[in-house]
Amino acid sequence: MAARVMTARFRHHAVYLAVWALLALTSPAAPAAPEIAEENAVKAAFIYNFAKFSEWPDDPWNRSPRLRICVTGNGSDLTEAVAALESKPPVRGKAVDVRLLARADEGGQCHILVITGRASALPVLQSLGSAPVLTVGESDGFASAGGVIGLYMEGDKVRFEANPDAAQRAGLKLSSQILRLARLVRDGKGGR
Template identity: 45%
Template sequence: MAVVDGQSGAKSRARNCAIALFAVANVLAMALAQNYKEAEVKAAFLYHFTGYVEWPDSAFESNSSPFVIGVLGKSEVHSSLQSVVRGKDWHGRAFVVKRVDTAKEMRECHVLFVAGAEAKRLPQILEILDDAPVLTVGESEGFAQKGGMINFFIEQNRVRFEINPDAAKRAHLTISSKLLNLARVVRQ
């Protein structure tokens, strides 16, 4: 009888272990799905922001220059953004979404999305951009208060954004009052 109980106990432990692993896998899958959805929402916001911001003519080399959205750092927003802008244009200009890292690449952007892991580089990034007409968008606490222009944050499980209009003005960008009315406005 003890052998049967031993086998039964081993089967029970194996079954409980399998159930626990299944539960952990489900939680991880749900977490990854949530992150992906968040990336899609941020990508959609980035695309729509372009309709509510005015860039000076000097931001473009020529009338046929593309509208460049750069992604600094590893982020699922990059691939989501590529999907969002596919087949679309900005005032007749093709969208180009690319990963960037160098100062030159950052200055060639019209929108620069700074992934959360790159937030520690914000002072250097802002110094590189100086007053270049590049809309800086981040996803880290204090990004807009430290000189970034738009920052994503989560509130009540929803992606929200805050805008630092003074930072945009320094870069010669005009943010529509319609967009400002949807945002939490912050100052440095």
């Protein structure tokens, strides 16, 4: 009798596992959410490290007692990951302050402006002119369009490209660590 009950429980458990496995394999939303969250956490970590390995002119750097990281764009899960940077240790003596901008033309008040989403960032970049802002974006061709650093995916890894022309125009100095790890691009047709 005990063996029969054990076999019935095993079959029930096996059926449960088979159904769960089938749902996990056929549901595209199940594995995508953790992958997207991890991708955005990696992008946010890059942004934090860009702040540590970049130099601003003295006036804009000293203008605020906090490192101002601003986020704008057409919405993205990256916004949440960047907001979590406020809990990170200070960067060169400045606590991290993350702001969500309703209007991209307010980006000149920031040390770093993260432009989220895949839409063209060219209007935002043009509105900044040569303001000393480290622009970071995730749209295709962001850096060659005049952004300082563009984030992109290569397979399942987050990579970045840097545009030394855009950094120089903004009066920023990117460290050799950034330049060594980045894919370097120059201004394309849309450079600001």
